[in-house]
Amino acid sequence: GQQLNQSPQSMFIQEGEDVSMNCTSSSIFNTWLWYKQDPGEGPVLLIALYKAGELTSNGRLTAQFGITRKDSFLNISASIPSDVGIYFCAGRREYGNKLVFGAGTILRVKS
Amino acid sequence: GAGVSQSPRYKVAKRGQDVALRCDPISGHVSLFWYQQALGQGPEFLTYFQNEAQLDKSGLPSDRFFAERPEGSVSTLKIQRTQQEDSAVYLCASSPVLFSGRESYEQYFGPGTRLTVT
Numbered sequence: 038g039q040q041l042n043q044s045p046q047s048m049f050i051q052e053g054e055d056v057s058m059n060c061t062s063s064s065i066f067n068t069w070l071w072y073k074q075d076p077g078e079g080p081v082l083l084i085a086l087y088k089a090g091e092l093t094s095n096g097r098l099t100a101q102f103g104i105t106r107k108d109s110f111l112n113i114s115a116s117i118p119s120d121v122g123i124y125f126c127a128g129r130r131e132y133g134n135k136l137v138f139g140a141g142t143i144l145r146v147k148s
Numbered sequence: 149g150a151g152v153s154q155s156p157r158y159k160v161a162k163r164g165q166d167v168a169l170r171c172d173p174i175s176g177h178v179s180l181f182w183y184q185q186a187l188g189q190g191p192e193f194l195t196y197f198q199n200e201a202q203l204d205k206s207g208l209p210s211d212r213f214f215a216e217r218p219e220g221s222v223s224t225l226k227i228q229r230t231q232q233e234d235s236a237v238y239l240c241a242s243s244p245v246l247f248s249g250r251e252s253y254e255q256y257f258g259p260g261t262r263l264t265v266t
């Protein structure tokens with residue numbers, strides 16, 4: 038089962054709004070990755086984080102590797118309609134290469 | 149350049165049938181991973197190859213699941229005697245080795261194969 042807790046589970050966005058989501062764990066991870074998945078497609082890598090405290094941007098997306106190494110945050114600024122989809126955090130422990138994923142945050146458009 | 153490709157994209161199998169799912173990783177990528185994604189969930193790790201060596205198969209749910217990568221490029225995930233609980237999307241991912249020789253931890257995913265067992 039999932040070992041990363043992602044929140045919120047879902048949220049509605051209005052174009053132009055800023056969006057925040059986070060991922061927490063009871064154990065330490067050495068790498069945090071954020072992915073976006075559209076229906077019927079595989080996850081697409083957005084941002085990779087390698088050091089505690091690291092803050093990395095990719096266009097309107099900014100992600101942070103938590104100081105405790107047990108959490109990570111993703112912010113989307115000035116959201117646009119194509120931002121809708123499911124966002125997953127994924128963590129890699131100190132040993133091994135496999136990724137552990139959260140259950141995802143679903144972004145929907147407010148009508 | 150070409151990304152990770154998977155085939156077939158959709159597979160319907162009757163319970164008890166064997167299935168084979170194929171993954172073509174990004175050219176030159178050393179590491180290859182298989183994940184299983186149930187509806188409404190995040191992907192869950194199944195197995196990992198570095199070149200042709202299967203270094204971790206701790207996520208394979210039963211001995212009905214078998215994966216191979218004989219020449220260190222294309223990989224096949226085989227499921228024998230499929231059961232309804234095997235219905236899921238099967239995702240393949242690959243990652244490169246950096247110039248420093250260190251393995252990259254960034255995994256690039258294919259579109260997945262949606263398996264439905266009836």
